[in-house]
Amino acid sequence: MKVEVYAVLKEYFEKEFTLQRSFDDIHSLRSFLISENPQAEKLLNISRFAVDNEFVDNNYSLKENDHISIMPPSSGG
Template sequence: MKIHVYATLKDYFSSEFELNAVARNTDELKLRLLEINDGAKSILDNCRFAIEEGFIDHDHKLKENDTVIIIPPSSGG
């Protein structure tokens, strides 16, 4: 599974990387990512997840060949 992260998450992970661990949905994906860097918990808890088709819910079934995009909350004007 390919992972792309943006903004503040790049302080905790490479902007693009492959995750070899199994994650059936975004809840499990968050757990796998926290195993890599638990310092990102407060950000991951507030992120939106997307695949090529668009934003997905926490229980969306992920596939091994998915590219998951993780978007942290943003602010500004």
């Protein structure tokens, strides 16, 4: 499973990384990432997750070869 993070999340995780373990859904992936880096919890809890470039909800069932993008809220001018 390939994971890519954006914006400020790159301060907590590598921009792209591969996870060798399986996760049932987005919720379990988010929980794992929080356990790996508790300092990112607040940000992960408000971030949107996309699988293969489509936003998904917390109950989305993950597959082994999914490409997950995690995008925190952003502001611009």
